Amino acid sequence: MNTGLFIFDTKARALKEVCAKNGFEVSIYCCGPTVYRDAHVGNLRTFLLGDLIKRTLTYSGYDSRLIQNITDVGHMAEDIAGNEIGEDKLLAQSKAEAIDPFEIARKYEANFHTDLAKLNVIPAAAYPRASETIDLMLKLIADLILSKHAYVGTDGCVYFSATSFESYGEISGNRLDSLKPGHRYDYFEDGAKHFHADWALWKAAENRTEMIWDSPWGPGFPGWHIECSAMSLELLEGNVDLHLGGIDLRFPHHENERAQSNSAVGYEVVENWVHGEHLLFEGRKMSKSAGNVVLLNDVIEKGFDPLALRLCFLENRYRSQMDLTWDSLRAADATLERWRKKLAQWQDQGDIDEQFVRDFCEGSLADIQQDLDTPRALQQLRKLEKDELISGATKLACFVSVDEIYGLEIARAPKVKAEATPEILDLLEKRKLARETKDFPASDNLRDQLLKLGISIKDSPAGQEWDWN
Ligand SMILES: [Zn+2]
Incomplete structure (x- = not known):
């Protein structure tokens, strides 16, 4: 089902019409937040991109189903080359705040939803949590081992074999032969992998005691990339019409997701890879x-x-x-x-x-x-x-x-003056006094301060009058 909406597909490097492959609704997957801190306005720009697409489809008469994941486990820090190293972001924050890691995750997840509501974002069909999708990931990893796309390394971690996926690198242009091992490269996994660009689907717990699960390969936790494959395949029934994310996720996150998903099902899962640009x-x-x-x-x-x-x-x-x-x-x-x-x-x-x-x-x-x-x-x-x-x-x-x-709520009633904050009322009062004592430099300075807060002032014989800009 064609929708008339054309969007730039990063993989095809061209505009492509958005189509609902299943014939009744456009399936959309948007990489969600890693909930160890609040999303900044740059992250929110990506999340609003999903909302804009959804609203545009609705306006033109098409249904859509949007899934956005919540990463609450397994997202490690990265080095400059994009390799996952070091500590789990959530566990690090849990230590810093001295709060249980799941409490940290729920706190920032709640803040994420509050932010979306304030931005008038229409809620997604589902916000699956990585920690609650472990079974799906285990099943997918087992399938990938069976089909020889993944293997258990000598360190007990399960790795995806990058070379088993021929078209690796088509989204970002980072082909395997040009990917050189970085000098900070996974030093603690040295020798466990067959090839330097292979990545972990499942990580052995080793000394880690929190946020770990049992698996056929021993206790451990999932790698970050596998959750998006597991969730999109399951919740969008093996077909993603539009896959959204910030441009920084193009490599390695989306390349790895594509390799995992396509290898699991044997066809191209994602039709359009859409990336929002950086925000300064x-x-x-x-x-x-x-x-x-x-x-x-x-x-x-x-x-x-x-x-x-x-x-x-x-x-x-x-x-x-x-x-x-x-x-x-x-x-x-x-x-x-x-x-x-x-x-x-x-x-x-x-x-x-x-x-x-x-x-x-x-x-x-x-x-x-x-x-x-x-x-x-x-x-x-x-x-x-x-x-x-x-x-x-x-x-x-x-x-x-x-x-x-x-989605700007343009029809909402305009602000009323009573909504002026205590800070504004205080500055207005100070300016009134400055004018009464003929301290004009102070009065001008206060006018500038008020202007920055969105208040403009008119002086008349009756005194100062103010309004929102
Ligand atoms: Zn993702």
């Missing part, structure tokens, strides 16, 4: 060491509507690297507020031109169906906002309709 913040890569990791809560604490983040992402193509800044968030927040005010005013202005609404909405959908060109569609929306020949009621109908794709 204020021109820099976000990293814990640089101390510039931004969470959704940071956006909210600055006084911005969380949906301003959503609008910022929509103003940029998912496939281009994007630089998010506080200024762009402020501008998006102001835009949302302006639209909400205008929608409230447009309500009683004239009649609805139904034909115009249909044409406009079809045009927006057509833009978005071309590799999710939301920037272009939003440009049309801004043009419509300013068009004085179109009645308010018609504009309102257009905004409300296309917002089913954008």
